[in-house]
Structure formats: C-alpha cells, structure tokens
Amino acid sequence: MSVAPDPALVAGLDSWRSMQARQQPAWPDAAAVEQVSRELSALPPLVFAGEADVLTARLAAAGRGEAFLLQGGDCAETFAEATADNIRNKIKTILQMAVVLTYGASLPVIKMGRMAGQYAKPRSSDDETRDGVTLPAYRGDAVNAHAFTPQERIPDPRRLLDAYHRSSATLNLIRAFTTGGFADLRRVHEWNRGFLANKAYAQYEATAEQIDRAIRFMAACGADFDALRTVEFFSSHEALLLDYERALTRIDSRTGTAYDCSAHFLWIGERTRQLDGAHVDFLSRVRNPIGVKLGPTTSADDALALMDKLNPSDVPGRLTFITRMGAGRIREALPQLVEKVTASGRPVTWVCDPMHGNTITSDSGYKTRRLADVLDEVRGFFEVHRAVGSVPGGLHVELTGDDVTEVLGGSEEIDDAGLALRYETLVDPRLNHQQSLEMAFQVAEMIRQG
Ligand SMILES: O=C[C@H](O)[C@H](O)COP(=O)(O)O
Numbered sequence: 001m002s003v004a005p006d007p008a009l010v011a012g013l014d015s016w017r018s019m020q021a022r023q024q025p026a027w028p029d030a031a032a033v034e035q036v037s038r039e040l041s042a043l044p045p046l047v048f049a050g051e052a053d054v055l056t057a058r059l060a061a062a063g064r065g066e067a068f069l070l071q072g073g074d075c076a077e078t079f080a081e082a083t084a085d086n087i088r089n090k091i092k093t094i095l096q097m098a099v100v101l102t103y104g105a106s107l108p109v110i111k112m113g114r115m116a117g118q119y120a121k122p123r124s125s126d127d128e129t130r131d132g133v134t135l136p137a138y139r140g141d142a143v144n145a146h147a148f149t150p151q152e153r154i155p156d157p158r159r160l161l162d163a164y165h166r167s168s169a170t171l172n173l174i175r176a177f178t179t180g181g182f183a184d185l186r187r188v189h190e191w192n193r194g195f196l197a198n199k200a201y202a203q204y205e206a207t208a209e210q211i212d213r214a215i216r217f218m219a220a221c222g223a224d225f226d227a228l229r230t231v232e233f234f235s236s237h238e239a240l241l242l243d244y245e246r247a248l249t250r251i252d253s254r255t256g257t258a259y260d261c262s263a264h265f266l267w268i269g270e271r272t273r274q275l276d277g278a279h280v281d282f283l284s285r286v287r288n289p290i291g292v293k294l295g296p297t298t299s300a301d302d303a304l305a306l307m308d309k310l311n312p313s314d315v316p317g318r319l320t321f322i323t324r325m326g327a328g329r330i331r332e333a334l335p336q337l338v339e340k341v342t343a344s345g346r347p348v349t350w351v352c353d354p355m356h357g358n359t360i361t362s363d364s365g366y367k368t369r370r371l372a373d374v375l376d377e378v379r380g381f382f383e384v385h386r387a388v389g390s391v392p393g394g395l396h397v398e399l400t401g402d403d404v405t406e407v408l409g410g411s412e413e414i415d416d417a418g419l420a421l422r423y424e425t426l427v428d429p430r431l432n433h434q435q436s437l438e439m440a441f442q443v444a445e446m447i448r449q450g
C-alpha cells in the first residue's frame with residue numbers, strides 16, 4: 001500500500017525557486033526549461049529510494065569507523081566519453097582501489113562513483129575569453145558544449161534530457177558490471193590486465209596473489225563464496241542544476257517522503273552551500289544521504305548550522321562533510337571544525353577531498369595538481385581526526401581509469417612537460433589509473449596506522 005505524501009512536503013520541494021540559486025546557467029528560454037522539466041518528471045527514476053536508504057546505513061557505519069567510503073570519478077563526465085571502455089576502466093580502478101583499501105586496512109569499503117550524472121560544473125567565472133573573444137564558460141555537458149563557438153556555448157536545456165539518458169545508460173552498465181560477475185573478487189587479477197607493468201601494478205599483483213591464496217584456502221575449507229560475486233556500487237554527483245534535480249525528485253510510495261532519484265548520493269558544492277541559498281533548501285527536503293563540501297574558510301558555526309538545517313533529526317549517515325582545505329591549510333583549518341562538531345555529539349561522516357584545495361597552474365599553463373600535495377592533504381586529514389578523536393570516514397577523488405597525464409608526480413614522475421602528452425580533462429585534472437592505485441596503497445597504510 002502506498003503512503004500519501006504530506007501536501008506541505010510536496011509544495012516545499014519548490015521553495016528553492018524563490019531563493020538565490022548560484023551557479024545556474026543563463027538559460028535563454030525559460031519556457032524551454034519548463035518543457036524539459038515536464039519531460040524529465042515523466043521519465044522513470046534512475047535509482048530506487050530503498051537503495052538510497054541502504055547507502056545511508058553504510059555511511060553511518062563509515063561515520064563510526066566501521067567502514068570507509070571511496071568516492072571517485074571524473075571531474076566532469078562528458079557525453080562523448082560515456083562509452084563502455086571508459087565506464088569499465090573507471091569501475092575497474094575503483095574496484096582495484098577498494099581491494100587495496102579493504103585488504104590493507106581490514107575495513108569494508110563503500111564504493112561510490114562520481115558517475116552516471118556528474119555532468120554539471122560550477123565555475124569561477126561566468127565567461128571565458130580567448131584571443132579577445134568572450135563567450136559563456138563551459139558548465140558541463142548538461143548545459144553547453146566545450147567547443148569555443150558562440151553557438152556551442154549557449155546553454156541548451158535539451159541537454160538535461162541527454163544527461164538523463166547518458167546517466168541511465170551508464171548506470172545500467174554499472175549495474176551489469178557490478179552484479180553480473182565482472183566484479184567477482186575471484187577476478188581480482190583480471191582487473192589489472194591491459195595495464196602496463198610498473199611499480200603500482202606490481203604491488204597490486206602481490207596483493208591480488210595474497211587475496212587469491214586466502215580465497216583458495218577458504219574454498220578448500222568449504223566456504224560459500226556467493227557473496228563475492230557482486231558488489232554494491234552507488235552513484236553520486238553534485239546537485240547543482242536545480243531544475244534537473246527537482247524534476248528527478250519523486251515521492252517514495254513506501255514512506256510518502258521525497259527522494260532525489262537522479263543518484264543515490266548528492267552533494268552541495270563549496271560555491272553553493274549558503275545556509276539561506278536554494279541548494280541547501282532543496283537538499284534539506286529530500287531523504288537521500290547527502291554531502292556538503294567544506295573549504296578552508298568554513299567556520300565551526302557554519303558547519304553546525306548546516307547540520308541543523310540538513311539533518312535536524314540527527315539521522316546517522318544522512319550528512320557527510322567533505323572537507324577540501326588544501327594541503328597547506330588542512331592542519332590549521334580543520335581542527336576547529338572537527339572539534340566543535342564532535343563536541344556537539346551529533347552524527348556526521350567526515351570525508352576528505354584532497355583534490356579541490358590543491359589546484360595550481362603549471363609553468364606551461366596547465367591547470368594541475370601535485371600528487372604529493374594530494375597525499376599530504378589526506379595525511380593531514382588523518383592526523384587531525386586522530387588528534388581530535390573523531391573518525392576519518394572516507395576519500396573523495398577525481399580520477400579516471402585511463403592513462404592520462406593531468407596530475408604531476410607519482411612513480412611515473414609526470415612533470416610539467418609530461419602534462420601535454422595526454423591532458424584530456426575539460427575542467428579539473430584527474431589522477432590517472434596508476435596514480436589512483438598508488439594513492440590507495442598509501443591511504444590503506446594511513447588507515448592501518450590508526
Ligand atoms: O571542479 C571544480 C570546479 O568546477 C572547478 O574547479 C572550477 O574551475 P574554474 O576555476 O576553472 O572555473
């Protein structure tokens with residue numbers, strides 16, 4: 001039997017429309033946006049509310065130190081790259097990192113992609129100028145195209161429908177890979193095939209061999225391995241384009257409450273987390289587990305006020321704070337936040353995004369990051385939580401399963417000249433497959449030390 005929603009709850013889902021919504025595209029035609037919203041509202045949800053509830057329970061465990069979140073994927077997914085090869089390589093990378101973390105740290109790892117919906121980006125500037133020509137900035141494939149022509153840069157709401165369909169196809173393949181046998185832990189070696197031999201892969205092979213031996217031993221003892229065949233894999237993206245998120249929000253017939261069914265987990269970005277802003281209001285009204293990015297200027301009072309607004313009933317796992325302070329600032333900026341939030345005794349899951357506070361421009365002009373800074377921020381995150389007695393609950397990273405050259409350093413020693421070889425991202429630099437594995441080994445060690 002379905003539960004009827006409270007009419008006030010349904011009306012509240014549109015209250016963001018009278019608030020300031022930052023980082024929205026300047027859509028040229030409001031009627032076209034309304035038409036697309038109607039079409040999206042009539043399409044099936046991408047996820048089931050019950051799956052979001054399972055994730056809330058998993059994130060609650062991460063908040064208590066009984067699990068660890070690994071959230072990773074592109075800075076910005078693109079329509080052109082929503083291919084089987086790309087999706088498979090990203091999943092393989094996340095599965096491999098998860099194996100390294102699970103084995104190294106003896107903790108269950110919650111696997112979540114910045115995938116199947118990460119098609120919109122907040123930007124520092126509304127415009128981009130090249131050779132004296134100024135056009136609207138690229139805001140992700142859900143909004144406009146990257147090509148630098150006046151026509152391509154005009155925000156087009158029909159792209160929201162494309163974003164929905166690409167997300168749907170991506171999620172379909174993710175579900176096939178993660179439940180159809182590809183993610184079976186007994187294939188742990190095969191996820192490494194096709195990558196060139198190097199230090200991180202050799203280290204991975206050694207771990208995989210140990211896991212294999214343990215599995216063979218348990219099999220010989222008569223253990224039942226059905227549970228190893230499938231893995232839980234959750235989708236997530238920044239809930240930036242409120243017309244899209246609203247249209248994908250549905251009333252759960254089991255409970256009469258609202259879920260944003262565009263993904264299992266949605267987060268609010270550093271640029272849109274104003275307490276009286278539209279994004280915070282909208283996500284306060286859906287029941288998914290949600291995150292908020294917190295940059296180095298966040299005060300403890302900001303964090304506490306966000307908890308009041310976004311998780312007034314103190315549901316464990318509902319609210320994740322994703323801190324992105326920068327390696328140079330985390331040790332001074334994070335303690336005051338963590339101390340006060342911890343002293344409140346209220347549940348929050350703390351996750352480290354070591355990417356967004358460490359962006360630099362290289363001498364040759366590439367937007368990049370140093371792997372050393374990224375790892376140093378993760379180290380600082382663990383140090384602060386250990387000192388305060390709180391729980392470092394996870395990692396949020398921009399990565400790809402491919403062999404790109406966007407982040408400096410790592411055992412391949414990518415330098416400024418090397419960036420030009422395969423710099424493919426349209427917005428922010430991502431760890432490549434090897435750098436991602438290197439990071440997993442180091443983070444497993446950090447967890448183990450605790
Ligand atoms: O991914 C994060 C932001 O969208 C990105 O850093 C903004 O980049 P910009 O400063 O190039 O606009």
Ligand SMILES: C=C(OP(=O)(O)O)C(=O)O
Nearest residue numbers: 122269270271293324356
């Ligand atoms: C824009 C992002 O991050 P932040 O809001 O932390 O800058 C992002 O994660 O894509």
